[in-house]
Amino acid sequence: MTTVATRTAGTAVELHPLLAERWSPRAFDREPVSDADVTALLEAARWAPSANNYQPWRFLVGRAGVDGSDATYKGLFDALAEFNQVWASAAPVLIAAIVEVEHEDGSAREIAPYELGLAVAQLTVEASARGLHAHQMGGFDAGQIAVEFGVPAQYRAVVVLAVGRLGDPAALPAWAAERESAPRERKPLSDIAFSGTWGAAAA
Numbered sequence: 001m002t003t004v005a006t007r008t009a010g011t012a013v014e015l016h017p018l019l020a021e022r023w024s025p026r027a028f029d030r031e032p033v034s035d036a037d038v039t040a041l042l043e044a045a046r047w048a049p050s051a052n053n054y055q056p057w058r059f060l061v062g063r064a065g066v067d068g069s070d071a072t073y074k075g076l077f078d079a080l081a082e083f084n085q086v087w088a089s090a091a092p093v094l095i096a097a098i099v100e101v102e103h104e105d106g107s108a109r110e111i112a113p114y115e116l117g118l119a120v121a122q123l124t125v126e127a128s129a130r131g132l133h134a135h136q137m138g139g140f141d142a143g144q145i146a147v148e149f150g151v152p153a154q155y156r157a158v159v160v161l162a163v164g165r166l167g168d169p170a171a172l173p174a175w176a177a178e179r180e181s182a183p184r185e186r187k188p189l190s191d192i193a194f195s196g197t198w199g200a201a202a203a
Contacts, residue, residue, distance in 0.1 A: 009184050012203070018128045023184060024135040026087040026176045029167040032065045033093050037130050041095075041163065044126035048119035056100040056112040057119045060149055060157075064092045075148040076160055081139035084160075087176050088137070091162035095123075096145055102154045116158055127163060135162045 009020045042059060050056070062073030069077070076094040077085065088094070099116040102108050124134045142157040151157065169180040195202035 007184055009186070012189055018125050022124060022128045023133070025133050025166055025180060026135060027167040027169040027172050027180055028087075028091040028133075028162060028164040030064070030090050030092060031165055032063070033132065033164060037132065038063070038093060038163075040130065041123045041126050041132075045119040045123040048115065048122045050115050050118075051111055054109070054112075054115070056109060057116045058098040058100070058155060060096040060098065060145070062094040064094075072149075076140075076145065079141045079144040079148065080137065080160065081141075084137050084139045084162075087172055088135075088162045090167055090171070091135070091164045093161075093163040095161045095163060096140075096157050097159045097161065098145075098151060098155050098157045100154055101156050104154060113158060120159065120161070123161070131165065132163055133166060136160075137162065 007021070007023050008017075009015070009023075011020055014020075038061065042061070045057060045059065046055075048057070060072055060076060062076045063070050064073050073094050076096055077088065080088055097116055097120050099112045100109060101112055120136070124136075127134045137160045140157070140160045145151060145157045146155075169177045172180065189203045190201035193202040194200050
């Protein structure tokens with residue numbers, strides 16, 4: 001297993017290391033993730049906040065091991081855009097995060113994507129606590145996933161996560177390896193948090 005230096009975010013005030021050191025690598029080690037760790041990630045997502053305890057999230061979980069990949073992993077991988085396939089193939093776990101966007105009666109549940117985001121956020125923090133990393137991908141074919149796995153019409157795949165331990169950036173294509181060491185950047189707080197009037201910095 002390759003050891004990669006921690007990349008701590010530059011924050012205005014000190015944050016918990018689980019947050020400050022969380023990032024989204026593309027270089028993964030092929031070492032399998034234990035069943036206990038995968039279960040813990042899903043439990044972390046299961047206990048996310050949800051309005052009226054509705055819990056609109058669902059997850060498809062695929063695993064790759066020493067004996068090959070299971071059918072779920074293969075189906076999720078095939079749905080990824082090619083630029084994600086070139087690096088995600090080393091990740092031992094792929095998880096599709098799916099949300100119920102409307103009730104069975106056809107009425108919309110507008111808050112559901114927000115709730116799924118909360119669940120996935122908790123999953124990523126639990127991953128960090130266990131020495132794992134999660135890279136979330138929007139580059140995939142949600143329709144292909146729906147057909148492959150028989151996802152009901154009222155559900156929609158929102159993101160696919162590659163999960164595993166850090167690998168060797170040298171194994172990546174040049175464009176991806178360059179991003180592994182690029183500075184971690186975010187907009188300043190003054191650009192995103194306002195008070196009094198729009199655009200007036202809150203902090």
